[in-house]
Amino acid sequence: MPRLPLLADEDLFDLVAFLRSDDPSVRPSQAGPARERLSVLGKLLMRFAWRPLRNPERPIVAPDPMKYGCRSCHGDADVEIGDLRKASQHYPDDAALEAWIRPPTDFKPQTKMPTFDKAIRPEDFPPLLAYVRELSKRADSVQKK
Numbered sequence: 582m583p584r585l586p587l588l589a590d591e592d593l594f595d596l597v598a599f600l601r602s603d604d605p606s607v608r609p610s611q612a613g614p615a616r617e618r619l620s621v622l623g624k625l626l627m628r629f630a631w632r633p634l635r636n637p638e639r640p641i642v643a644p645d646p647m648k649y650g651c652r653s654c655h656g657d658a659d660v661e662i663g664d665l666r667k668a669s670q671h672y673p674d675d676a677a678l679e680a681w682i683r684p685p686t687d688f689k690p691q692t693k694m695p696t697f698d699k700a701i702r703p704e705d706f707p708p709l710l711a712y713v714r715e716l717s718k719r720a721d722s723v724q725k726k
Contacts, residue, residue: 590640649701654694663694669717675710682709 585593600607619627655663672678681688683698701709 587641589642591642649697665713665716666719667717668713675707675714678710678713679706682706 588596655665668678672681682701684696685692685694686696
């Protein structure tokens with residue numbers, strides 16, 4: 582069994598439900614278990630070095646994809662107010678895009694976009710910026726076809 586220590590509890594329950602389902606990919610087969618053929622080193626590691634991970638003390642909660650409320654204006658598939666697909670054209674690098682997200686009113690005082698200067702944690706910016714860049718790449722590739 583693979584080690585998945587950071588798997589959210591909800592995802593773990595979904596995985597167990599899938600394994601208990603009638604899906605053809607998880608039906609039992611007639612073949613028995615494969616015979617183990619471990620080397621001496623493998624046997625030593627199994628006996629002395631490898632131990633199961635301890636259960637987490639608290640439940641692991643999946644991150645909330647709606648945490649900052651971006652989709653309420655930017656939409657998911659359809660563009661609502663701000664078209665994120667053109668972000669690469671307006672903001673050439675991540676520093677410029679991050680500067681816009683933090684205090685957008687510094688650049689456009691009448692903008693409806695709220696200030697996220699203190700709301701978004703510094704470690705959340707790299708994946709957020711990467712996601713916006715990916716939207717721009719997808720839009721560019723669709724337009725070129």
